[in-house]
Amino acid sequence: MVTFRVFRFSPEKDKKPRYVDYNIEDTCGLTVLDALKLIKTDMDPSLSFRHSCRSAICGSCAVSVNGKNMLACNTQVDALGKSRIVIEPLPGYPVINDLVVDFAPFFGQYRSIRPYLVSESQPPEKERIQSVEARKRYDAPAQCIMCAACTTSCPIVWTDDKYLGPAALTKVWRFVADSRDEITDERLAMVNNEYGVWRCHTMFRCAEACPKEIDTTEAIENLRREVLKRAFSRRR
Amino acid sequence: MRKHDVVIVGGGLAGLRAAIETSREVDTAIISKIHPLRSHTGAAQGGIAAALGNETPDSMEEHAFDTVKGADYLCDQDAMEILINEAPKNIYELEHMGVAFSRTPEGKIAQRAFGGHSKPRACYAADWTGHTLLHTLYEQSLRQKMTFYDEWFALSVALVNGTCAGVTALDMKTGRIEAFSAKSVIFTTGGYGRAFKITSNAAANTGDGLGMFLHAGLPLEDMEFVQFHPTGLYQHGILVTEGARGEGGYLLNDKGERFMENYAPEKMELAPRDVISRAMQTEVNEGRGIGGSDFLHIDLRHLGKEKILEKLPQIHTLALDFVGVDAITDPVPIQPTAHYSMGGLPTTIDGNVISDAKNTPVDGLFAAGECACVSVHGANRLGTNSLLDAVVYGKQAGIAARDHAKGTQFVNFPDEHLREVESDVASLLAADGKESAPKLLTNLQNAMTQLCGIYRVKEDLELCIERVKDLLERFQNIGAADKGRIFNTELIDTIQTRNILEFSEVMAVGALAREESRGAHYRTDFPKRDDKDWLKHTMAWMEDGKIRLDYKPVTITKWEPQERKY
Ligand SMILES: Cc1cc2nc3c(=O)[nH]c(=O)nc-3n(C[C@H](O)[C@H](O)[C@H](O)COP(=O)(O)OP(=O)(O)OC[C@H]3O[C@@H](n4cnc5c(N)ncnc54)[C@H](O)[C@@H]3O)c2cc1C
Ligand code: SF4
Ligand code: FES
Numbered sequence: 001m002v003t004f005r006v007f008r009f010s011p012e013k014d015k016k017p018r019y020v021d022y023n024i025e026d027t028c029g030l031t032v033l034d035a036l037k038l039i040k041t042d043m044d045p046s047l048s049f050r051h052s053c054r055s056a057i058c059g060s061c062a063v064s065v066n067g068k069n070m071l072a073c074n075t076q077v078d079a080l081g082k083s084r085i086v087i088e089p090l091p092g093y094p095v096i097n098d099l100v101v102d103f104a105p106f107f108g109q110y111r112s113i114r115p116y117l118v119s120e121s122q123p124p125e126k127e128r129i130q131s132v133e134a135r136k137r138y139d140a141p142a143q144c145i146m147c148a149a150c151t152t153s154c155p156i157v158w159t160d161d162k163y164l165g166p167a168a169l170t171k172v173w174r175f176v177a178d179s180r181d182e183i184t185d186e187r188l189a190m191v192n193n194e195y196g197v198w199r200c201h202t203m204f205r206c207a208e209a210c211p212k213e214i215d216t217t218e219a220i221e222n223l224r225r226e227v228l229k230r231a232f233s234r235r236r
Numbered sequence: 237m238r239k240h241d242v243v244i245v246g247g248g249l250a251g252l253r254a255a256i257e258t259s260r261e262v263d264t265a266i267i268s269k270i271h272p273l274r275s276h277t278g279a280a281q282g283g284i285a286a287a288l289g290n291e292t293p294d295s296m297e298e299h300a301f302d303t304v305k306g307a308d309y310l311c312d313q314d315a316m317e318i319l320i321n322e323a324p325k326n327i328y329e330l331e332h333m334g335v336a337f338s339r340t341p342e343g344k345i346a347q348r349a350f351g352g353h354s355k356p357r358a359c360y361a362a363d364w365t366g367h368t369l370l371h372t373l374y375e376q377s378l379r380q381k382m383t384f385y386d387e388w389f390a391l392s393v394a395l396v397n398g399t400c401a402g403v404t405a406l407d408m409k410t411g412r413i414e415a416f417s418a419k420s421v422i423f424t425t426g427g428y429g430r431a432f433k434i435t436s437n438a439a440a441n442t443g444d445g446l447g448m449f450l451h452a453g454l455p456l457e458d459m460e461f462v463q464f465h466p467t468g469l470y471q472h473g474i475l476v477t478e479g480a481r482g483e484g485g486y487l488l489n490d491k492g493e494r495f496m497e498n499y500a501p502e503k504m505e506l507a508p509r510d511v512i513s514r515a516m517q518t519e520v521n522e523g524r525g526i527g528g529s530d531f532l533h534i535d536l537r538h539l540g541k542e543k544i545l546e547k548l549p550q551i552h553t554l555a556l557d558f559v560g561v562d563a564i565t566d567p568v569p570i571q572p573t574a575h576y577s578m579g580g581l582p583t584t585i586d587g588n589v590i591s592d593a594k595n596t597p598v599d600g601l602f603a604a605g606e607c608a609c610v611s612v613h614g615a616n617r618l619g620t621n622s623l624l625d626a627v628v629y630g631k632q633a634g635i636a637a638r639d640h641a642k643g644t645q646f647v648n649f650p651d652e653h654l655r656e657v658e659s660d661v662a663s664l665l666a667a668d669g670k671e672s673a674p675k676l677l678t679n680l681q682n683a684m685t686q687l688c689g690i691y692r693v694k695e696d697l698e699l700c701i702e703r704v705k706d707l708l709e710r711f712q713n714i715g716a717a718d719k720g721r722i723f724n725t726e727l728i729d730t731i732q733t734r735n736i737l738e739f740s741e742v743m744a745v746g747a748l749a750r751e752e753s754r755g756a757h758y759r760t761d762f763p764k765r766d767d768k769d770w771l772k773h774t775m776a777w778m779e780d781g782k783i784r785l786d787y788k789p790v791t792i793t794k795w796e797p798q799e800r801k802y
Contacts, residue, residue: 001515012720031558041674045726046718050270052438055474055554058274081722096409099721103271116375117334126288127331128345135336142336143364143372146273197622 001186002027002077004035006047007088009095009117013222017087017095019086020044025075031086032080036099056211059145062152063099064088069149069209090152105161106148109168111192117175118183134179138216141174150206162195164218166206169197173219176226185230192227237649239417240265240383241641245390245403245445247272248268249366250605254422257634259382262641264627266382267416269389269440269728276426281477283348283358284627285620290344294355296320296801303621304350305793306508307532307614308460308755308765310773312791315585315610317625322628326605327359330627333376334369336361349482351510352618352802356482358520363477363550363690363767367763369623379608389728391661393421393448393601394653398591400600406656408728410734411721417649420600420637421450423589424630426512427461427606431730431740432574432689433681436475446608447501447735450742450778454591454598455782457609457788458773459581459739460746463756464511465616466691468573470531472558478619480536481505483547487488487512487749488533488567489524490682495532500802507802510616510756513572516632516659526569528605533567557611572690574616578756579746580609582775582788587633593775600640605708606634607680611773614790615755621746623777656707664730665721669713673733675713676707683707686743697748704741709736742776743782747799750774767797 002024009017022039024030030038033051040047049072050060056074063072065088066086077085093101146165151157151165163174172191175181198218206216240260244251247268258264266272300320304311331337333344338346338361348357361368387408394401394415403416408449429435446456466487467476481487487493487505499515500507507515520530536544537550541564544552547564555561555568571663579601582590587610589601606628612625680703687700711734720727752766753759771786 003717010720011722040624040725041672044717045672045674048355048723048725050274051276052270053276054439054472056557057364057550058270058438059278059281060270060274060277067252069578071453074553076557097720102409107271109301111378116373116379119332123328123354126328127337127345130339131343132339135339138336139362142361144801145278145367146371177615178334178336212694 001025001083002082004039005086006039008047008098010046010097027077030077031153032075032077035077036072036087038124041104048097057145059147061091062147069148069153071149071211074211077123090148092152092158103148105119106151106167109164110171111144112170113172116170117178119180120182128180130179138174141170141177141219143212144170144174144214145212146217147211149209149211153205153209155203155205156199156201160183164196165192165197166220169223170214170216170219173217173223178221188223188227188230191223197223213222216229237415237419238270239646241418242420242422242637243267243403243416243418244422244424246426246605246607247384248275248424248605248626249277249369249604251371251422251424252377253627254424254604254634254637255377255382256373256380257631258638259380262638264382264655265385265416267385267388267390267403268311271386272384275369275370276441277370278367279438279475280369280623281363281475282359282440282479282482283352283365283620284327284369284623285350285353285357285618286327286624287320287325287355287357288327288345288359288360290340291347291356298354299323299357301795302353303612303618305800306618308616308800309589309771309795309797310611310614310754310790312321312611313793313795314791316612317584317793319612319625319628323624326631327625328428330369330372335372338362346477349506350619351478351481351506351512354584355639357588358479358482358620359480360431363479363548370394380744382538388434388446389731390448391731392653392657394650395452395598396647396650399647400598401649404654407659408723411724413661415649415654417564417646418642419644419646419736420602422633422637423441423603426606427577428739429577430576430642431681431684431736431743433475434468434571435574436465436473437574442732442736443607444732444735445581445603446618446739450738452746453777454589454773455582455777456579456739457775459742459776460774461578461752461756462574462743463578463616464572465507465509465515465574465575466572467534467570468518469554469558469572469606470569473573474554474558475573476534476555476568478549478550480534480548482618482757483543484539486535488535488773489519490526491524493520495524502802508618509614510758513690513802514758519570531569534570536563537565537567542578542733570749576622577606578609578611578613578615578617580607582609585610587629588636595784600644602633602637604629615757616757623722661727664714665716665719665727667714667716669715671710671714673730674711677733677736680704680707684740684743687780688747690756692747696779697744700744701741704737704744707709708741710738739779742778742783746774746785749785776797
């Protein structure tokens with residue numbers, strides 16, 4: 001038997017959050033998401049959480065499990081090896097209802113970095129040519145599912161809402177690394193400050209949290225290197 | 237009341253593609269019940285079709301013929317030709333927007349083989365093609381001016397004397413219901429595989445658009461055609477892309493035989509999905525499932541570790557996470573999974589919704605993507621043609637909706653419509669009956685899977701209709717445990733369940749009426765295709781709680797029906 005201690009907060013009823021325990025007898029083959037769904041259908045229909053694809057691609061279901069951020073849908077309960085599992089909303093953002101948080105700050109940072117490919121030059125009639133190696137360069141960061149597990153793991157984000165955070169910075173790297181993007185200078189200038197790449201203390205908590213195994217810390221390092229490379233070449 | 241020239245319901249591939257077209261010239265809003273980046277387009281793995289000829293010479297004629305044959309001649313050939321001819325241009329546009337396509341050694345867009353296609357024409361990004369399409373289109377939409385209503389749940393479409401006046405939607409964060417007045421409304425609410433127990437579709441794929449149309453007195457087209465994908469992860473239904481077979485994977489039965497040899501000796505594992513899913517069901521029925529059970533194997537081992545990790549990384553992880561199997565060292569257990577819905581909201585080739593079998597357009601109402609039925613997929617969609625459908629017809633519908641909005645005035649939004657919707661939701665919230673939506677849904681999914689699935693027969697379908705009717709009856713006695721307004725997911729589940737129950741009845745009624753076998757619709761009591769009586773589209777209305785059927789001719793331009801052999 002596994003006991004799930006779940007964070008509950010109904011803004012219309014509760015003055016402050018409470019924790020409720022739910023027991024599930026047989027957790028064999030269950031993911032954390034399956035467990036939440038079972039609790040909702042069989043024990044308390046009022047439990048609220050986000051989910052959709054149940055296959056680690058839509059990025060809806062990130063929660064904190066025993067203090068670590070992860071996707072509920074690709075985490076097997078038994079693999080956690082615990083008889084008591086605490087499930088809480090991602091830390092740092094306002095709670096709307098139970099495990100549902102308000103992602104406005106997260107998407108605000110994302111929108112601020114011009115998260116789209118910019119290429120003003122006339123494209124060819126067919127596809128642009130991009131070598132296999134050039135394509136590989138942004139392969140990993142392009143797979144980000146915007147789940148926010150990384151950004152909400154970062155202690156700097158918790159205390160400084162101006163810091164762009166690992167997800168937004170990884171997105172910047174995705175475009176800087178793409179040979180088709182034409183505003184590299186602007187992108188590097190955008191992150192070359194105390195709210196960008198220089199704010200990161202390289203604690204690796206973001207990279208550890210990423211369910212898509214994207215090395216967010218490395219993405220930030222790569223951006224730093226590019227920033228320095230340009231500064232250096234300009235001085236010469 | 238909110239007001240926008242164009243309101244798009246749905247933020248997936250079709251909705252975003254439409255919005256990019258409309259927002260250049262008219263005020264545009266996107267309403268989406270989940271954040272657009274969470275849309276199920278992101279789960280598409282294998283690729284998007286276009287006869288680019290980057291790997292081997294290819295032509296639009298071949299792509300068109302493959303599609304008509306795959307569709308078992310039920311697609312409208314004028315609509316299908318637009319899809320195919322516009323494909324290359326649309327793919328290049330996507331590349332220019334920033335889609336992360338995999339590349340050939342010369343740096344062109346890479347293409348792979350896919351079932352039912354005679355040439356490798358699936359443009360792909362490893363096995364996360366839908367993800368890069370969805371994210372790229374969302375990114376580009378942020379460059380343009382439009383309003384996003386994220387996590388707003390659309391509840392109804394309002395018609396005034398046959399003209400669309402707008403929609404109503406519930407803001408999940410506050411629980412408030414608002415009217416959206418619009419000159420043009422585009423429905424892009426996606427697929428609806430959640431009517432089945434084993435499905436590759438996300439929890440959000442509940443066919444809300446279909447429910448709203450039925451309530452507005454509008455018809456649904458060809459709802460009996462549901463595609464079962466051969467390779468869903470056993471007991472989960474999560475997709476193992478056809479790309480896995482495109483890359484050379486084998487399907488094996490209990491004896492370790494590549495059983496497709498007995499069903500489609502030429503195409504083998506790359507025969508169309510309906511053919512393979514039926515073959516698998518037959519293998520299981522005849523006792524050749526693995527260990528006599530109800531699943532089979534897909535074997536990738538001979539592809540080698542490197543190719544698996546490079547071309548099918550997501551599949552490798554999904555198999556590990558969900559069935560605990562390492563595809564590099566072991567075959568992966570699979571079973572057919574409800575995957576794609578060919579039917580839906582009927583439209584003209586401009587994406588304009590029609591209200592009858594005579595193609596009478598509904599002023600100001602458009603639809604595109606998986607929820608729509610143009611019909612380009614007929615009785616069976618070829619893999620990779622549906623992302624293409626969402627892009628090409630998303631754009632078409634965008635253009636038509638934009639032009640319509642430019643040449644017309646707002647229709648007054650009827651107050652009483654909003655009040656009716658509000659009181660409906662209030663009564664669902666106040667309900668204290670004994671039934672719960674998840675239980676009704678489980679019952680429905682079991683009935684649909686057992687009685688209206690891969691193989692169908694009269695007696696089963698009659699029983700299925702009886703069960704669905706019974707469940708609709710029981711829905712009247714629903715209860716709400718959560719009376720709150722703020723992000724009440726129980727309420728959302730309840731409304732979605734009602735939508736699924738309603739369109740499921742249409743599916744079963746259409747399937748019972750269609751006494752032939754064509755594409756994905758297979759009747760064991762009528763195992764032959766019957767062009768004399770059934771080369772026509774089903775149209776279905778909900779009238780006083782009953783389903784009424786009518787039929788619409790199929791448009792044939794060049795390709796006369798032939799026997800479909802693989
Ligand atoms: C696992 C999987 C793999 C696939 N792989 C491929 C492939 O390789 N190639 C291919 O061509 N096709 C593939 N398909 C099919 C293809 O992905 C879909 O047909 C296509 O993505 C549908 O796009 P869409 O925009 O119509 O819908 P979706 O992307 O599902 O978007 C629907 C939108 O509607 C919104 N919505 C729904 N109801 C409401 C409501 N009531 N109120 C407000 N908003 C609402 C949702 O929030 C969402 O934004 C695959 C499908 C699945 C399930
Ligand atoms: S980098 Fe990883 S953890 Fe961060 S948002 Fe993207 S997928 Fe989630
Ligand atoms: S439900 Fe989509 S990522 Fe978990």
